[in-house]
Amino acid sequence: MIRTARNHLSDLKKQLFGQSTARALFSIIVFVLIWELGSKSKDWFGFVTPWLGHVPAPTDVIKVWIGLLTDSSYWQSWVMSFLRVLAGFVTAMVLGIPFGLAIAVSRISYGIIFPSFEVLRPIPPLAWVPAAIIFWPTQELSIIFVTFLGAFYTIVINVLGGARAIDLRYFQVAESMGASKWDVFRRIILPGTLPSIMVGAAVGMGLTWEVVVAAEMISGGGGAVGSSGGGLGFFIWNSYVGGSYEQIIVGMISIGIAGFISSAGLRKLGELCTPWLRKR
Amino acid sequence: MAQEIDKNDFEQNEVVVDRVSKAYGTGQFAKPVVTDCSFSLQRGKLTVMIGPSGCGKSTLIRLLAGFEAPDSGTVTMNHKPVSGPSKERLVLFQETALFPWLNTYDNIMFGPRARGEDTAETKATVEKLLETIGLTAFRKKYPSQLSGGMQRRVELARAMINDPQVMILDEPFRGLDAMTKELMWEYYARLFESSQRTHFFVTTDIDEAIFLADRLLIMTHIPTKTTAIVDVDLPRPRKLTDLFESERANEIKMKALTLLHQEAMKSFSGGSKAAADFVDAYAKRKTENGKQA
Ligand SMILES: Nc1ncnc2c1ncn2[C@@H]1O[C@H](COP(=O)(O)OP(=O)(O)OP(=O)(O)O)[C@@H](O)[C@H]1O
Ligand SMILES: [Mg+2]
Numbered sequence: 001m002i003r004t005a006r007n008h009l010s011d012l013k014k015q016l017f018g019q020s021t022a023r024a025l026f027s028i029i030v031f032v033l034i035w036e037l038g039s040k041s042k043d044w045f046g047f048v049t050p051w052l053g054h055v056p057a058p059t060d061v062i063k064v065w066i067g068l069l070t071d072s073s074y075w076q077s078w079v080m081s082f083l084r085v086l087a088g089f090v091t092a093m094v095l096g097i098p099f100g101l102a103i104a105v106s107r108i109s110y111g112i113i114f115p116s117f118e119v120l121r122p123i124p125p126l127a128w129v130p131a132a133i134i135f136w137p138t139q140e141l142s143i144i145f146v147t148f149l150g151a152f153y154t155i156v157i158n159v160l161g162g163a164r165a166i167d168l169r170y171f172q173v174a175e176s177m178g179a180s181k182w183d184v185f186r187r188i189i190l191p192g193t194l195p196s197i198m199v200g201a202a203v204g205m206g207l208t209w210e211v212v213v214a215a216e217m218i219s220g221g222g223g224a225v226g227s228s229g230g231g232l233g234f235f236i237w238n239s240y241v242g243g244s245y246e247q248i249i250v251g252m253i254s255i256g257i258a259g260f261i262s263s264a265g266l267r268k269l270g271e272l273c274t275p276w277l278r279k280r
Numbered sequence: 281m282a283q284e285i286d287k288n289d290f291e292q293n294e295v296v297v298d299r300v301s302k303a304y305g306t307g308q309f310a311k312p313v314v315t316d317c318s319f320s321l322q323r324g325k326l327t328v329m330i331g332p333s334g335c336g337k338s339t340l341i342r343l344l345a346g347f348e349a350p351d352s353g354t355v356t357m358n359h360k361p362v363s364g365p366s367k368e369r370l371v372l373f374q375e376t377a378l379f380p381w382l383n384t385y386d387n388i389m390f391g392p393r394a395r396g397e398d399t400a401e402t403k404a405t406v407e408k409l410l411e412t413i414g415l416t417a418f419r420k421k422y423p424s425q426l427s428g429g430m431q432r433r434v435e436l437a438r439a440m441i442n443d444p445q446v447m448i449l450d451e452p453f454r455g456l457d458a459m460t461k462e463l464m465w466e467y468y469a470r471l472f473e474s475s476q477r478t479h480f481f482v483t484t485d486i487d488e489a490i491f492l493a494d495r496l497l498i499m500t501h502i503p504t505k506t507t508a509i510v511d512v513d514l515p516r517p518r519k520l521t522d523l524f525e526s527e528r529a530n531e532i533k534m535k536a537l538t539l540l541h542q543e544a545m546k547s548f549s550g551g552s553k554a555a556a557d558f559v560d561a562y563a564k565r566k567t568e569n570g571k572q573a
Contacts, residue, residue, distance in 0.1 A: 169377040172347055177391035177442055178367035187390070191381035276381045276422040 032058050056246045061253075064246035074235070077251075081216065081231035081258065084140075085208045088147025092204060096152050097197060100159025105189065117156070125149040125211045129218050143215045143231075150211035151204030155197070162196020163189055195277060198270035205266050209259040232258065293320040294478045295344065295369075295446055300353035302339055303503075313339045317353070317505040319497050321446065326472055326479040328489045328512075330536070331499025332544055337482045338374060340504070341450050344480065345371045357446065367391070370444035374451045376431045378423040384410075384434050385419040391442040402441070409437040413467055429460040433467060440471055449481045453488065462520055465491050473517055486540070490514075490533050491523050498539045501546060508539045 036059060037044075038052025048054075068074040103110040103117075125146050132142035166189065174184050216233025230238065232255050239247035271278065302314040313336040321327050331337055342348045343355055346364045355362040357369065378387050388409065392402045410416045413433040423431055432452055439447060453464045465488060472479055472492075483489050489496055496510040512532055514522070523529050 167377070169373055169375070170379060172345075172365065172371070173373075173377050173379075174390070174394065176345065176365045176367060176370050177394055179390075179394035183394045187394070188379070191379070194381070274381070276383075276424060 056249055061246045061249045064244070065250045065253075068247070068250060077230065077232045077235040078254065078258065081212055081233065081255075084143055084147055084212050084216075084231060085205075085258075085262065087144045088149075088212065089151050089201075089205060089208045091144070091148045092151035092155055092208075093201060096155035096200075096204075097159055100156040101163055101189065101193065103156075104160045104163035104193075105185070117153075121153045121157075125207075126214050126218070129215055133219065139219055143212065143219055146215045147208050147212045150207040151201075154204045154207060155200040158196045158200025158203070159193055162193040162200075165196075166192040194274055198266075198274060201270070202263060202266055205262050206259065209255065209262065213255055292322050294323040295321040295355070295357045295480070297340075297344065298354050298356070300340075300343060300350040300355060301503075302336075302343060302348070302350050312503040314343070314350075315503040315505055319506045319509070321478050321480050322495065323478055324476055325494040326481060326492055327495045327497060328481045328483060328493035329497045329499060330483055330486065330489045330540065331504060332501050332540075333484055335499050335502045336504040337499065338450055341371060341448055341480075341482060345369055345448055347371075367395075367442060368444055369446045369448060370439045370442055372435055372439050372447070372449040372452050374454060376423070376428075376435060378431055378435055378438070380423050383420050383422050384415060384426070387423070387434055388438045388441055390438060405441060406437075409441060412470060413437050427460075429456055429464060432456065432464060436468060436471060440475060443475070444477065446478045446480065447475070449479070451482055451484065454484075461485075461488070466520065468492065469516075469518055486533060486536060487523070490529055490536070491518060491520065496532075496536060498536060498543070500543055507543060510536055510539075 035052060035055070036057050038049040039055050039057040041047055041049040042053060103113055128146050128149055129142070132145045133139065136142040136145055170188050170192065171184060174188050179187065212231065213233035213236070216231040217237045232251055235254075236248055236251035239245070239251060297317060297319050300314055300317045301312065303310045303312040305311050317340065319327075319329075329337055329340070339348075343350050344362070346355075346362045346366060346369065349363075362369070379390065382390065385406065388406050389398065389402070392398055407416070410419060413436065415430060415433060415437075418426060418430060423434070426434065435452070452468075453461045456464060469492060481489075481492055490512055493512040496512055497506050498508040498510065499505070500507045510532060514526065514529055514532075
């Protein structure tokens, strides 16, 4: 027990102070430096850097950001967006995985369902926003629905592809050892599809963030909770309308961080679920 | 000519393949792979099938296992026609087919668990098997963390734990290096000798064939059938050192090589590159062996 705890600690140390961390820090510092120089060039050097000259400087953004840290409505935006992503994503997983598996294992359900699926799939989730607002009783539900669509198709396609790519011999081996249909499903198809499920989930998670932010902007905040219920997308939109350009940047970076946290968490979860793929 | 088999000798013959033919494709694209092939697997014996690469050995295995049905002829096991896969006939495939998502122990336990036989007795058998194949320390490792030879041993154990009435092995040691291969022969021979079951082993390696076999089936090139049967009456348990020193073993090897050589010459005249290589390789080995003898 103690030994493994120590190992974990040294792993963590390696991760935090390793070469790749150093590179990442370097990359971010250089990026911020160029940005600062670019946006302050008018004051410091007397000329306006194209594009960057019109962007608030990182130091100003950080000042505004620090002010926002104690603002509960800023955090409320985080919570709202996270909840929507979570609701849409989890629904997409809960419905998408069985759905993908069902059309993968049954030729009949594939024949009946897949054509409609393929017709609906190219419609971008955002094109659903007006229809969703009409169909669903609350704005909250319509945003979650659109977010759900963002991840759903990707997850289904990955599950379907993954289940179909399972080596035929695994089925023959299982059958010749007396495995029942149910055994084949839970001991072969499920674990065999898991890596693709994880890939689908990772891509789907990225898509849900894209979609949720856009949907929040379009729908203009959750009516019931006021502007603070609008999420990060509405936070950006509101800052734009209010003319606080620093806040726009804060909102953007917040979404970047939120997306990063979700993918990292998902990756960790994926590694835990598929220990046989770990490199050694 | 193939020896006539006594189809009615069910005491001795566990599996009987009777005038089986199989072609792939239809109409003018039909490609006969097996034609009019007959042989039997004797109860408790290890029958080895040897034939040129690509002659249709794996196809015959699929017919025997019941994954595919013959176009004509019959495959019967203990009087009953083979109509589909069954746990009575277990196949070990040419390529590794371990479940990548299960570790060594769970892979071996797959069959028993699927049949609800996860008992203390089974667990004890798994331990014994792990010991026999020398992988007790690797029980928690996933297939991707094992070497090629280890993977094959786990697969052997995974098949043997089910104690099938007939065990079918399709070139299980192909692609392993020479040293590992010889080690595997000994592991496998030990497993067979303790199992008392009917085994059918397919190979293209003459040393492997003679070391393992009780009976040797020599196959023609594609479309394949049995061209000769050679009895390998070497005492068991066998050791590798015996194989290379025994006069009887060399005699049998020469006989088998001559038959194989004739077969290869026939397909060579058909213009096959693989067959040409085969002729070269075996002609060389034959002269080497001739000098030794
Ligand atoms: N499903 C299939 N469809 C069409 N042709 C096939 C099929 N399976 C095998 N064949 C053909 O049948 C021939 C024999 O194949 P098979 O795999 O049985 O040979 P083999 O003796 O096992 O060869 P090897 O020693 O290389 O394993 C090959 O020419 C192959 O192209
Ligand atoms: Mg083959």
